[in-house]
Amino acid sequence: MRHIDKAVALLFAGACATAAAAGPDYAKMAHDMLSSDFRSKGPATVERVTQQDEVQKICSAQPAARSKKVDAKIEASQLKTIVYPAxxxxLGKWEEGEKIAQNGRGMQSSDAVGSVNGGNCYACHQLRKDEISFGNIGPSLYQYGKLRGQSAEIMRYTWGKIFNSQAFKACSSMPRFGHNGILTEAQIRDVMALLLDPASPVNQ
Ligand code: HEC
Incomplete structure (x- = not known):
């Protein structure tokens, strides 16, 4: 079995073992194997898989560890991390935002350290109508600005959602783009324009 398959299998087994509260600690075994056998290459560092922050730890644990109260705590703590534009x-340029939304590169072993990342928004969202290749893990954002408008609340919420998605949904599968330094402030501005500028193809 390839290492990665083995690690994933152990992680799953670890989750089950925790539920049964018995047997070997497979989660720890998986963690130890990843730490000892995997090597960092470029921006793809081993720490990204082996070192979880508090929120990731809770989200990786059994669903039984979650409750409305726990989720509310996660959201409140993540809300505090959001840095709004000083x-x-x-809004930046929607044309740049479109390029960022289409770009799925970044933080991979083949990328240079410090290279500019993409946002890969299309992997999970529909955005413009004439783009037929998009994923549906997230809701369609087609006509986002046309439907929501540009009130101060919408600006703040949309920025916050992109900066740290977990501030509004604990354990969201959407990357925490600002919080984890995936996108810069200027890039978030451009993606904001893609969603909210009336001239953007998203709002046609
Ligand atoms: C891996 C999947 C994934 C990627 C990549 C992703 N999102 Fe999301 N997004 C989601 C999911 C799932 C939701 C639904 C709420 C939640 O679970 O957080 C969401 C919700 C949103 C919302 C809130 C929608 C609403 O109706 O309130 C916005 C805005 C958004 N995403 C923007 C973006 C932008 C911009 C990008 C790219 C920079 C992006 N997303 C990349 C998965 C993703």
């Missing part, structure tokens, strides 16, 4: 400028 100059109050929310």
């Amino acid at each position: 100059d109050g400028v929310w």
Whole structure:
């Protein structure tokens, strides 16, 4: 079995073992194997899989560890991490935002350290109508700005969602783009424009 398959199998087994509260600690075994056998290459560091922050730990645990109260705590703690644009400028260029949304590169072993990342939004969301290749893990964002408008609340919420998705949904599968340094402030501005600028193809 390839190492990665073995590690995934152990992680799953670990989750089951925790539920039964018996047997070997497979989760720990998987963690130890990843730490000792895997090597960092470029921006793809082993720590990204072996070192979880508090939120990731809770989200990786058994669903039984979750409750409305726990989720509310996660959301409150993540909300505090959001850095809003200091100059109050929310929107950049939608043309750049479209390129970022289409770009799925970044943080892979073949990328140079410090290279610019994409947002890969299309992997999970529909955005513009004439793009036929998109995923549906997330809701369609087609006509997002046309439907929501540009009130201060919508600007703040949309920025916050992109910056740290877990501030609004604990254990969300959407990457925490700002919080984890995947996208820069300027890139978030451009993606905001893609969603909210009336001239953006998203709002046609
Ligand atoms: C791996 C999948 C994934 C990727 C990649 C992703 N999202 Fe999401 N997104 C989701 C999911 C799932 C939701 C639904 C709420 C939740 O679970 O957080 C969501 C919700 C949203 C919302 C809130 C929608 C609403 O109706 O309130 C916005 C805005 C959004 N995403 C923007 C983006 C942008 C912009 C990008 C790219 C920079 C992006 N997403 C990339 C999965 C993803």
